[in-house]
Structure formats: C-alpha cells, structure tokens
Amino acid sequence: MNTQTPSDSLRRMIRFSLFLFAVLVLSSCSPKNLANRSSCPVDMGMRVTIDVTDVEPRVVFDQLARELDCAIPVSPFVWKHVTLHVEDATVSEVLAVVCPQIGCKYILNETHLAIKPLTIVDEMRAKQWEEFNRMMEERNRTFQSLLPEGMTFEDVPLSTVLEEISKACGLDIKPWKDEGDRKVTLDVSGMTLDEALKAVVLFVDGEGAVLIRQEYFLHHSWGQHWLWGYPPSF
Numbered sequence: 164m165n166t167q168t169p170s171d172s173l174r175r176m177i178r179f180s181l182f183l184f185a186v187l188v189l190s191s192c193s194p195k196n197l198a199n200r201s202s203c204p205v206d207m208g209m210r211v212t213i214d215v216t217d218v219e220p221r222v223v224f225d226q227l228a229r230e231l232d233c234a235i236p237v238s239p240f241v242w243k244h245v246t247l248h249v250e251d252a253t254v255s256e257v258l259a260v261v262c263p264q265i266g267c268k269y270i271l272n273e274t275h276l277a278i279k280p281l282t283i284v285d286e287m288r289a290k291q292w293e294e295f296n297r298m299m300e301e302r303n304r305t306f307q308s309l310l311p312e313g314m315t316f317e318d319v320p321l322s323t324v325l326e327e328i329s330k331a332c333g334l335d336i337k338p339w340k341d342e343g344d345r346k347v348t349l350d351v352s353g354m355t356l357d358e359a360l361k362a363v364v365l366f367v368d369g370e371g372a373v374l375i376r377q378e379y380f381l382h383h384s385w386g387q388h389w390l391w392g393y394p395p396s397f
Contacts (some may be wrong), residue, residue, distance in 0.1 A: 205233055205276045207255045217244045220265055224278060227254060233276065240280040241267040298378065305332055306357040315350045321367050332356045335376035339387070342369045361390045
C-alpha cells in the first residue's frame with residue numbers, strides 16, 4: 164500500500180532540484196567553465212603573480228588555468244606540495260620553477276597543456292643534462308685559466324704545441340683536420356687558454372678550430388671547438 168502524500172513528493176522534488184542546482188553551480192564555478200575549453204590557445208608568455216606556501220599542486224595549476232582561461236589536466240601522481248613566490252612571471256617561467264620542485268613535467272601539445280609525472284627516462288635525461296652542463300661550466304672556467312710562464316715555442320709542429328698546452332690545462336686537445344704538421348713560433352706565456360689557442364691557430368693560418376676530447380657519461384668523443392664562432396670567420 165502506497166502511503167506517499169503529496170507533501171512527500173514535493174519535498175523529494177525540492178531536494179532533487181536543489182541537488183541539480185548545486186551540481187550546476189559547482190560546474191560553473193570551475194575556472195571559467197574550463198572543462199569545455201581544454202583546446203583553447205595557451206599563452207605561455209602571459210604574466211602572472213603567484214604567492215603560495217606548501218599547497219597542493221592543483222592550487223597552483225588552477226590559478227594558472229584561470230589566468231589562461233583553459234583547463235590544465237594534472238595527473239593524480241603529481242602530489243608533492245608547492246611553495247612558490249613569483250611576481251609578474253610568465254607562465255613558462257612559473258612552470259620552469261614548479262616542475263623541478265615537485266618532480267613533474269608539462270606537455271604542450273599544440274594548444275593543450277597538461278601536467279604529468281616524470282618517468283624514469285625523464286629522470287635519467289635530466290641527470291645527463293645536469294652532468295653535461297656541469298662539464299661545460301668547468302670547461303668554460305678552464306678556457307679562462309692562465310697558462311704558465313715559459314710556454315714558448317720555436318718552429319714546433321702544431322700537434323706538439325697543443326699537446327704541451329693540453330698538459331698545462333688538463334684538457335685533451337689536438338689539431339683540426341690536417342693542420343698538425345704546421346710549424347709554430349710563438350710565446351703564449353701567461354695567456355688564457357682561449358687566447359693561446361686562438362693565437363697558435365691564427366699563426367699557422369688554420370681554419371679556426373681544434374678538436375677537444377669530450378667525456379659523455381660512459382663514452383667519449385672528439386668535439387669541434389671553433390675559436391671564432393661557427394661557421395669560422397677571420
């Protein structure tokens with residue numbers, strides 16, 4: 164026997180209407196209804212100001228989404244909290260600061276921006292780039308170091324000159340192409356390594372390059388080092 168009264172039906176209808184209204188309100192409260200705009204153009208140069216301390220990643224990316232007026236999907240595996248204090252920074256700059264902090268990467272596929280966790284391959288590549296950058300910084304410092312006094316050469320093959328310079332600076336340097344037999348008469352005492360290499364190569368009227376042994380993780384190779392830029396100019 165159905166004992167439902169008209170008032171019960173009315174109450175249920177009111178509750179359902181309120182529930183539906185709440186759903187619609189929550190949907191409209193998402194950043195400018197971003198769910199329907201995931202393919203909108205992403206302006207990575209837009210400037211934003213973000214000041215947050217120890218918040219979930221979603222907080223930062225929601226703020227960016229509101230600024231961009233685009234949805235930014237964030238993987239649930241990106242969970243580390245974020246501390247960020249930037250003012251008038253581009254979206255690219257924000258991502259460059261946030262992603263390394265919480266172990267994630269951003270993927271910009273045409274107009275679609277998404278946040279993903281770093282994979283093992285990503286982490287390996289990051290370590291390789293870190294090692295490469297460290298090596299290049301160390302090499303740049305070496306090129307500005309001074310050669311010892313008394314480095315004077317008189318009618319000596321370029322290959323021998325570069326061998327002596329290699330011993331003094333700690334780099335493994337050899338002549339470019341077939342220039343090793345050209346004779347050098349020159350005093351490079353007290354010059355920086357960069358100045359000395361330019362001087363000896365210019366003296367033999369070389370093409371403007373030497374070869375330097377480069378260590379890359381588990382292997383090595385000989386890399387071209389152009390002393391006047393590339394392509395060479397004299």
